[in-house]
Amino acid sequence: MMRVRMAARLALRLTMTVAAIVSVRSAPLAAQDRELHWRRMHVEAHLDRDGRLLVKETQVIVFTGDWNGGERTFVWSSPQRFGFDRMVRLDSATGQEIPMKADDLEVVDGYGWGDSRHLRWRSRRAEDPPFNGDERSYRIEFRYTNILLHEGDDFRLDHDFAFTDHAGAVEEYTLKLTLDPVWKAPADFTGEFGPLRLEPWYGFVVNIPLVYAGAGRPAAVVYGADxxxxxxxxxxxxxxxxxxxxxxxxxxxxVGRFASPVSGSVVTDAWLHETVFRHRPEVVGAAWDERTDAAEVTAVLARLEQEGKIKSRVESSKVWVFTTTTLHLELTVDRSKLRDYECALIDGLFFGHRTKVTSDEIREHYRRTGFNPSGKISSPLKSIVERLVPDDPALxxxxxxxxxxxxxxxxxxxxxxxxxxxxxxxxxxxxxxxxxxxxxxxxxxxxxxxxxxxxxxxxxxxxxxxxxxxxxxxxxxxxxxxxxxxxxxxxxxxxxxxxxxxxxxxxxxAWRYGPKRLQLRREMAAARRYFQGELKQPAPRLQDEWLPWLIAFGLARHMDRWFASFGRAGGATVGHHSSGASSWSSSGGGSGVSASSWSGMGGGGGFSGGGSSGMWVAAASSVASGVSKPSSSSGGSSSSGGSSSGGGGGGGW
Incomplete structure (x- = not known):
């Protein structure tokens, strides 16, 4: 019984193997791999007296499979030019030329261009049986201009007379190259090449020096600058x-652009009071970076808070993981007590002659018109900065x-x-x-x-x-x-x-100001460097009263990082700041501030409700950044070798 089963299995396997072989041999050609190669390729080329290369390329192609026809890709680069003359099919028995129809790929013996470099022609109708080793012969006639290279008084022909981009082999390749008598080639040049076999992806490059013996210059050669x-x-x-x-x-x-920076060793309390704190913080900020933006506006609000002209508090609320803050502002002095740009800024913030306002109310009020607080103070601050360095004519x-x-x-x-x-x-x-x-x-x-x-x-x-x-x-x-x-x-x-x-x-x-303005900015940069370095220390040598100047220097984030790292355990005492009006000089400066410890709170109760200067500065900066005007927007959806000319590709499609 066991032997019977084994014999049955062997018979079944043999039957399946034979069936598979028969099915493969009987499969239509269309289901098998397509194959294409060239039986022969013969090129006749002539270089005329003007330097044009006239080419007749004869291809005998062997098709196997469901090819529609053949194709030829031509390659040239600027300043070379290519010109197509004609294409014919050659009768395989008589060699007689059979005209082909231009711009029609729907009929056999029709050809067309996919683009200016890609020529295709039809050799089989779609409903015809696949090719089975069938030969088709074609001749393509074309020309090149500007292909000769000008080398001093001589010239060079460096041209691929076949094409490297072909997957099938060329069994027999021959080239006959003739020259007009005005062109003199080396003595060993015969112009006859082949027959030889071209393996896939190999072209045939001719590179020879030439001497022009004619009068003047050849017309079809581009001369670059000598x-x-x-x-x-x-x-x-x-x-x-x-x-x-x-x-x-x-x-x-x-003007000193490449001078060394101001040394940090000169930064002392006395130097800071003489160089920085004698000026309003917003003036210092504008002088440091030549800009007036939200940092300067926030510094003005912080200074007015210290002077007792406004009061503020920050309220925060949390929805899920999102925290929102609201800044409450209260004007505590009559507007007549405010000077120059202070009044313009306060009028913009406390709109409608009100004395109390919130950041939400400001945004809602200016929702349609927009509001730019820095524009209220920019021009006056620029004038004050210019007066800081008199007798300093700008370049x-x-x-x-x-x-x-x-x-x-x-x-x-x-x-x-x-x-x-x-x-x-x-x-x-x-x-x-x-x-x-x-x-x-x-x-x-x-x-x-x-x-x-x-x-x-x-x-x-x-x-x-x-x-x-x-x-x-x-x-x-x-x-x-x-x-x-x-x-x-x-x-x-x-x-x-x-x-x-x-x-x-x-x-x-190029620098647009004078050397004194540059030195002023160097000093301000040295002060900022000092403040920035101190904010990396657990117990910085800073004072709460300096908060407006640190804000003007754009150090709000540095202060917030300090508070997060050291504010609760840094050893700095949290003291209450006694707000009072400071006197300011005519140049825009103010009196010095008294010594105090640094808590990161801007004077404790002076900036209440935030817990740290960072929250107050963030809320105030949001107001200082203004309200953007509403605007409309639109969207949308997003060869194994080389030659200086000739070559390209060929095959089927």
């Missing part, structure tokens, strides 16, 4: 760049005219070149677009930020000098290598535009 011209453009560009950079550094060094801003002239001259050079050498734009336009992206996206913003820098200026210049160096290196690479045979006018145009970009960047970075 070596002497290219060296001249490069030398002039480098000299002009160095001159612009030298002028920039001399100007900036003259004139660099004139824009030289930059405009450089840009206009560069654009004019391109326009003049494009009239006869439009292919230069293929290099010039991408180069200029890339330079403009660097200019607008990196260099110009970095230069604007650097203009306000008063410490570490020398090292920070790298933010715009490195992109300038990259732009210059790319330009010099194009100029000195003769890349794409770009003409002289186009090279000059690119150099002028690069110089215009450089001068614009350096002009943006």
């Amino acid at each position: 070596l002497a011209q290219r060296v001249g453009v490069a030398s002039g560009f480098v000299a002009a760049m160095l001159a612009l950079i030298a002028v920039f550094f001399r100007r900036e060094a003259g 004139p801003a660099p004139s824009a005219m030289p930059t405009v002239l450089l840009a206009v001259a560069g654009i004019a050079s391109f326009i003049a070149s494009a009239r006869t050498r439009e292919y230069d734009l293929v290099v010039g336009i991408p180069g200029i677009v890339g330079a403009m992206i660097l200019f607008l996206g990196v260099m110009l913003p970095a230069a604007r930020v650097w203009r306000d820098r008063v410490e570490g200026a020398a090292k920070a210049t790298l933010w715009f000098f490195v992109p300038l160096a990259l732009m210059s290196a790319a330009l010099l690479g194009v100029v000195l290598t003769g890349f794409q045979r770009v003409g002289l006018l186009s090279l000059v145009g690119m150099a002028l535009i690069a110089l215009a970009i450089t001068r614009s960047v350096l002009s943006m970075a």
Whole structure:
């Protein structure tokens, strides 16, 4: 019984194996892998007296499977030009030419272009049986211009007369290359190549030097700027760049931009009172960074709180994990007691002559019109800062005219070149677009930020000098290598535009004030550095009365971090601040403050309801940031080898 079962199993397996073999052999060709190769490929090419290459390419293709037909991809690069002449099918028996229908891929012997480089033709109707080793012969006639490379007084032909992009082998490849008598090749050049076999992904490159024996210049050869011209453009560009950079550094060094920062050793209590605390905190903030924004407005509110002109408290509520705060403000003095910009700011906050207001009411009141508190104090603060450094004439801003002239001259050079050498734009336009992206996206913003820098200026210049160096290196690479045979006018145009970009960047970075203003800002930066360092200590050498100045220096987050880390156990005593009006000098300064310990509370009860200065500052900063105007917005949805010309691909589809 066991032997019977084993015999049955063997018979079943044998039957299944035979059935599988039969099914594979009887499967239609369409279900099998497609295969394509070339029985022969013969190329006839002629280089005429003007330098045009005229090509007749004959392909004998062997199709197996459900191919629709063949295809050929042509490759060229600027300033080369390609021209298609015609295509015919050759009768396999007689060799007779059979015309093919252009722009029609629905009929057999029709051809069409997928794009300017991709040619296809139909060899089989969709309803016809698949090919089974069938041969089809075709001849394609086309031409190239501007393919010869100009090398000094001589020329070079570097061309792929086949194509590397083919998955099937070419069993027999032959090439016959003839030259017009005006072209002289090396003595060993015969023009006959092959027969040989081309494996998949291999082309056939001919690279030979040529001498032109005709009169004048060949018409179908592009001449780039010669070596002497290219060296001249490069030398002039480098000299002009160095001159612009030298002028920039001399100007900036003259006002002290590259001087060492103010040493931290000079920061004492007496120095702080003389340099910082004699001025209103908002004036100090505006002088430090040349800006008036929410920090200065918050500093004004903190100062008015200390002076007893307003009272405030912060209420917080928590919904799930979200905490919201509301700032309550109360005006405690008559508005006539307020001076200059204080009144303008208070009128904006305490709208409608009210004396009490909340942050929620302010936002609701200005919901439709918007409200910019910093705009109420910006102009007066700017005037006060200027009076801090009298007899300090500002440096004139660099004139824009030289930059405009450089840009206009560069654009004019391109326009003049494009009239006869439009292919230069293929290099010039991408180069200029890339330079403009660097200019607008990196260099110009970095230069604007650097203009306000008063410490570490020398090292920070790298933010715009490195992109300038990259732009210059790319330009010099194009100029000195003769890349794409770009003409002289186009090279000059690119150099002028690069110089215009450089001068614009350096002009943006130039200091706009006098040396005394720079020194004032250095001193303010030293004070801020001192405060920032102390806020990293458990027991900082700070006083609660200094809170408005720390706010003006943009150190609110640093204070909040200090309170979170040390406020409850840092050893600092939480004292109550006795608010009282301070007297202020005509220059916008105020009297010194008395010594006290630092608690991070801004004087304890003076900023009540928050628990730390951070909560009060956060609530006050929200008010100081203003209310944005409502605005509409719109959205949307988002070869194994190489040659200088020729090549491409071929096969089926």
